[in-house]
Amino acid sequence: MSAKKVKISVKVNGVQRTTEVEPRLLLVHYLRDVLDLTGTHVGCDTTQCGACTVMLNDEAVKSCTVLAVQADGGEVTTVEGLGSMEQLHPIQEGFWEKHGLQCGFCTPGVMMATMGLLQENPEPTEKEIREGLKGVICRCTGYQYIVSAIQDAAQRMAEAKREEKVGTLHTGGGK
Amino acid sequence: MASMIGTRIKRKEDPKLITGNGNFTDDIKLPGMLYAAFLRSTHAHARIKRIDVSQAVKHPGVVAIYTGGDLVGRMKSVPTSWYVPGCNLKAKDRSPLAVDKVLYVGEGVAMVVAEDRYAAYDALDAIEVEYEELKAVTGQEAALKDGAPLVHEDVENNLAFLWKAGEVPDEAFANAEVVVRERYYEQRVVPNPMETRAAVAQYNSGSGDMTMWCTSQNPHIHRMVYAEVLDIPESKLRIIAPDVGGGFGAKIGVYADEAVVAYAARHLKRPVKWMEDRKEHFMATNHARDEVIEVELAGKRDGTMTALRVRNIANMGAYLSTMGAGVPTICFGLMVTGAYAIPQAAVEVYGVYTNTTPTDAYRGAGKPESAYQIERAVDAFAREIGMDPVEIRRKNFIPKEKFPYDTAMAVTYDSGDYMLTLDKALEMANYEDLRREQEELRKQGRYLGIGLSTYVELCGLGPSKVAGAIGLQFGQWENATVRVHPSGKVIVLTGASPHGQGEDTTFAQVVADKLGVPLEDIEVLHGDTQMIPMGWGTYGSRTTPVGGAAVAIAAERVTEKAKKIAAHELEVSIEDLEFSDGVFQVKGVPGHQRTFQEIARSANMAWNLPEGMEPALEAQSFFDPSNFVYPFGAHICVVEVDSNTGQIELKRYIAVDDVGRVINPMIAEGQVHGGLAQGIGQALWEGAVYGENGQLVSGTFMDYTMPKADFFPVLETVFTETPSPVNPLGAKGVGETGTTASPPAVVNAVLDALRPFGITHLDMPLTPEKVWKAMQKGRKEA
Ligand code: FES
Ligand code: FES
Numbered sequence: 001m002s003a004k005k006v007k008i009s010v011k012v013n014g015v016q017r018t019t020e021v022e023p024r025l026l027l028v029h030y031l032r033d034v035l036d037l038t039g040t041h042v043g044c045d046t047t048q049c050g051a052c053t054v055m056l057n058d059e060a061v062k063s064c065t066v067l068a069v070q071a072d073g074g075e076v077t078t079v080e081g082l083g084s085m086e087q088l089h090p091i092q093e094g095f096w097e098k099h100g101l102q103c104g105f106c107t108p109g110v111m112m113a114t115m116g117l118l119q120e121n122p123e124p125t126e127k128e129i130r131e132g133l134k135g136v137i138c139r140c141t142g143y144q145y146i147v148s149a150i151q152d153a154a155q156r157m158a159e160a161k162r163e164e165k166v167g168t169l170h171t172g173g174g175k
Numbered sequence: 176m177a178s179m180i181g182t183r184i185k186r187k188e189d190p191k192l193i194t195g196n197g198n199f200t201d202d203i204k205l206p207g208m209l210y211a212a213f214l215r216s217t218h219a220h221a222r223i224k225r226i227d228v229s230q231a232v233k234h235p236g237v238v239a240i241y242t243g244g245d246l247v248g249r250m251k252s253v254p255t256s257w258y259v260p261g262c263n264l265k266a267k268d269r270s271p272l273a274v275d276k277v278l279y280v281g282e283g284v285a286m287v288v289a290e291d292r293y294a295a296y297d298a299l300d301a302i303e304v305e306y307e308e309l310k311a312v313t314g315q316e317a318a319l320k321d322g323a324p325l326v327h328e329d330v331e332n333n334l335a336f337l338w339k340a341g342e343v344p345d346e347a348f349a350n351a352e353v354v355v356r357e358r359y360y361e362q363r364v365v366p367n368p369m370e371t372r373a374a375v376a377q378y379n380s381g382s383g384d385m386t387m388w389c390t391s392q393n394p395h396i397h398r399m400v401y402a403e404v405l406d407i408p409e410s411k412l413r414i415i416a417p418d419v420g421g422g423f424g425a426k427i428g429v430y431a432d433e434a435v436v437a438y439a440a441r442h443l444k445r446p447v448k449w450m451e452d453r454k455e456h457f458m459a460t461n462h463a464r465d466e467v468i469e470v471e472l473a474g475k476r477d478g479t480m481t482a483l484r485v486r487n488i489a490n491m492g493a494y495l496s497t498m499g500a501g502v503p504t505i506c507f508g509l510m511v512t513g514a515y516a517i518p519q520a521a522v523e524v525y526g527v528y529t530n531t532t533p534t535d536a537y538r539g540a541g542k543p544e545s546a547y548q549i550e551r552a553v554d555a556f557a558r559e560i561g562m563d564p565v566e567i568r569r570k571n572f573i574p575k576e577k578f579p580y581d582t583a584m585a586v587t588y589d590s591g592d593y594m595l596t597l598d599k600a601l602e603m604a605n606y607e608d609l610r611r612e613q614e615e616l617r618k619q620g621r622y623l624g625i626g627l628s629t630y631v632e633l634c635g636l637g638p639s640k641v642a643g644a645i646g647l648q649f650g651q652w653e654n655a656t657v658r659v660h661p662s663g664k665v666i667v668l669t670g671a672s673p674h675g676q677g678e679d680t681t682f683a684q685v686v687a688d689k690l691g692v693p694l695e696d697i698e699v700l701h702g703d704t705q706m707i708p709m710g711w712g713t714y715g716s717r718t719t720p721v722g723g724a725a726v727a728i729a730a731e732r733v734t735e736k737a738k739k740i741a742a743h744e745l746e747v748s749i750e751d752l753e754f755s756d757g758v759f760q761v762k763g764v765p766g767h768q769r770t771f772q773e774i775a776r777s778a779n780m781a782w783n784l785p786e787g788m789e790p791a792l793e794a795q796s797f798f799d800p801s802n803f804v805y806p807f808g809a810h811i812c813v814v815e816v817d818s819n820t821g822q823i824e825l826k827r828y829i830a831v832d833d834v835g836r837v838i839n840p841m842i843a844e845g846q847v848h849g850g851l852a853q854g855i856g857q858a859l860w861e862g863a864v865y866g867e868n869g870q871l872v873s874g875t876f877m878d879y880t881m882p883k884a885d886f887f888p889v890l891e892t893v894f895t896e897t898p899s900p901v902n903p904l905g906a907k908g909v910g911e912t913g914t915t916a917s918p919p920a921v922v923n924a925v926l927d928a929l930r931p932f933g934i935t936h937l938d939m940p941l942t943p944e945k946v947w948k949a950m951q952k953g954r955k956e957a
Contacts, residue, residue, distance in 0.1 A: 022293065024293070025293075029292065032201075033204075033291075033292070036204070037195070038195070038198075038199075038201075038202035039194070039197070041199070041201075041369075041370070042201070042450075042452075043369045043370070044453040044875070044876050045454055045875070046453065046875045046876050046877050048875075048877060049369065049453075049876060078195065079193075079194065079195035080194070080195040082194075082195075083194065084194060085190055085194055088193070088194075092193040092194065095189070095193050096185055096190070097185065099186065099841050099842070099844075099845050101192055101193065102421070102675035102676070102845055103368070103369070103370070103418075103419065103420045103421040103674055103675030104189070104192030104193070104418065104420070105197075105199065105368075105369045105370040105418075105420025105421060107192055107193060108193075111193065126889075129884070130885040130887075131885050133883065133884035133885065134883060134884070134885060136883075136884075137876065137881050137883065138369065138884075139367055139369050139421050139423070139852075140675050141845060141848060141849055141852075142845075142847075142848030142849045142850070142851055142852035142890065143852065143882075143887060144848045144887070144889065144890055145845055146884065147884065
């Protein structure tokens with residue numbers, strides 16, 4: 001039985017969205033069905049696979065286990081907000097470069113999980129990456145090239161950071 | 176331009192997938208679209224006494240509810256598609272939704288159609304079904320026994336078929352110096368692509384056109400069968416497989432669910448979508464393996480193997496699914512002798528109905544089971560006569576000079592060099608050192624194990640004539656069109672329908688090589704029966720050796736025509752032209768040339784074509800190979816077993832595969848990695864388990880262990896290249912090598928580690944508990 005709808009306001013990929021939703025609506029369905037952001041996928045019903053991973057308030061979460069109403073007032077980044085063809089995010093570049101995907105179904109979630117992983121540990125070892133991927137299942141790649149992709153992404157992100165710093169010095173101050 | 180074949184090139188299909196622009200079936204949204212959900216049987220075997228939907232239909236948002244009875248006479252049943260000959264096969268067509276009886280947990284009983292996903296699920300809970308539970312049987316050996324519950328009342332002893340091939344006289348065993356007898360259980364597994372099944376159907380009641388988007392490995396097969404089930408002319412049914420999130424065999428099958436969704440769309444005149452949830456997938460999508468395999472291997476004390484007899488009791492589930500009967504018979508049975516020159520062999524296969532989810536193809540389909548039994552038996556034989564597992568393989572390999580080789584099972588292996596892959600693997604592993612290390616560690620009470628698997632596979636299905644002869648209801652050629660636009664940009668249309676294998680890139684590489692045009696100028700399209708009228712799809716590692724070969728032939732035809740036009744324009748004979756890097760050059764006359772792009776324009780403008788030539792630059796090929804292809808290789812697995820916990824640590828995994836010519840090594844490696852993860856997954860962790868009364872107790876990712884990243888070491892994968900003579904690319908199949916080779920390599924390794932405990936056999940999956948218990952029982956020599 002559908003309950004009374006509630007109004008929520010969430011900043012998704014930088015855009016403020018205000019919608020009325022059923023209180024039981026899962027964040028993943030809110031993103032996919034209400035906002036038409038279908039990059040985030042559903043692979044299970046039990047919070048095991050990680051296909052639905054997004055960033056919520058700067059933390060990687062499985063959006064199949066979060067209610068849309070819990071995101072009210074918060075900020076969500078999905079794969080669509082990670083980067084674009086014009087400007088791929090280093091994580092996306094890493095996955096492309098190192099063949100970190102095959103069917104690509106798990107990939108958006110795996111990349112968002114990578115985001116969470118690299119935020120916590122910008123220079124993970126191979127072992128740390130594998131452990132960091134505990135919450136995701138990929139049936140295609142055998143993980144090896146996902147690990148390479150994440151190593152590659154970590155390097156790119158570190159470089160980008162260095163360049164940013166250099167830029168800051170040259171212009172004589174940051175924001 | 177250097178040859179594109181053999182080059183690591185980043186995938187063309189990736190940009191959309193990494194930016195969230197993929198288009199999977201569940202991403203499709205149509206105006207007025209409804210949402211479907213299935214009510215599935217909670218019993219393994221029961222009579223349906225009453226279904227009451229009266230409360231459910233009152234739920235807000237519910238548009239319609241269909242039960243099995245509602246569909247009788249309106250839809251045809253879903254047939255099996257592999258009528259293996261000579262085995263008195265008793266196929267049972269299944270009705271789209273169960274009518275009087277349910278035969279397994281997860282069988283569809285009713286479908287709700289509602290305005291949205293949540294409303295559909297709400298209504299499911301309100302459907303009342305009264306069942307009269309019947310005795311169920313889930314194990315194939317139990318099902319064969321007299322007095323076992325009958326899954327189909329008129330199928331005696333639940334025997335769906337009995338298939339026999341090959342012959343070995345009893346003397347071959349009676350007089351043999353050595354005979355080993357082994358019994359293996361190849362456990363039931365669930366393919367589990369990350370995208371579950373899904374369908375969206377749209378019907379135009381004006382034109383009668385039905386469009387179905389669905390998760391398919393072979394849209395043309397789905398079109399052929401659904402046209403019949405729905406009674407729609409094939410010409411009015413369009414199947415689109417958009418991006419597909421993995422298949423592994425599970426999306427070959429023609430299931431009833433998608434057809435019921437289409438039926439509802441036609442009936443309600445509104446688009447309908449259904450996406451299977453994971454729990455549902457575990458119950459309702461085909462399972463695989465589940466075979467009890469008995470092997471008898473005879474030979475001499477010197478290690479020569481002389482005869483092989485194999486019996487397979489295969490659990491087919493409650494129905495023979497699409498490819499079901501072919502898997503344990505043709506796919507398994509013809510490959511039982513593996514890489515060895517065993518002169519005599521015989522196989523018998525019992526296909527048994529049980530109250531379980533039907534089984535069908537899963538990555539490797541039959542070949543992993545076959546490789547498992549022979550590779551385990553060869554190790555058992557070596558152990559029996561005290562020979563090293565490497566030596567016994569060397570002694571019995573089919574020698575390189577003997578190819579093409581006719582095996583005792585009457586198939587002809589196309590090409591091979593088995594010693595090459597084995598030597599390479601041993602070298603990579605430092606085999607001798609490993610054996611020494613094993614000795615050393617044993618003295619310290621540590622248990623290292625080294626396992627070998629040297630396999631041959633049958634793939635690249637395959638000659639259509641053979642397909643017909645073995646009862647498969649499909650052709651096995653592949654279709655490709657290469658179309659050149661006036662600008663010189665190229666479209667490749669392929670009937671192969673990939674779902675992660677990277678064909679957009681490998682096929683483009685093949686075409687770039689032939690036409691000398693840049694990769695960016697080539698688009699590979701697939702997965703739409705309207706755009707590509709004919710084809711058979713992607714399964715059984717047939718895409719490159721059959722589909723890719725068709726692409727190469729079509730591209731070659733385009734080149735030939737372009738050359739004729741260039742010769743005409745340059746007023747020279749064809750022999751005076753050479754074509755390289757996309758330029759037709761008059762030999763010895765610099766500057767006298769035409770680029771491929773110029774010819775593309777000429778061909779399409781048609782202002783000045785040779786007399787009698789038709790305009791445009793396009794060619795098609797329907798390639799039907801002369802034989803299957805037989806990839807092979809040698810894998811070595813190194814494990815350490817913790818004697819306190821039974822925990823198995825994978826220390827190294829070395830795979831040397833020969834898949835003929837490799838088009839894109841990066842993509843091929845990815846295929847090997849993925850296959851290994853699934854094969855190793857089966858060896859160590861995966862297993863579908865039925866409990867009492869036929870309940871599926873491993874029905875979610877919480878109780879079915881899927882391999883994760885931290886389960887694996889770095890996989891060491893290498894290719895050797897022995898081209899196949901049966902297709903112009905020289906390619907064999909790569910997708911299934913890892914799944915086929917790894918289970919025996921891993922199990923042989925673990926058993927090698929457990930030798931001091933006197934353990935010679937354990938069934939997969941080798942869970943720590945199972946290993947620990949065996950060690951407790953076993954004696955320790957050390
Ligand atoms: S869909 Fe969220 S974890 Fe699987
Ligand atoms: S790429 Fe297919 S599931 Fe990960």
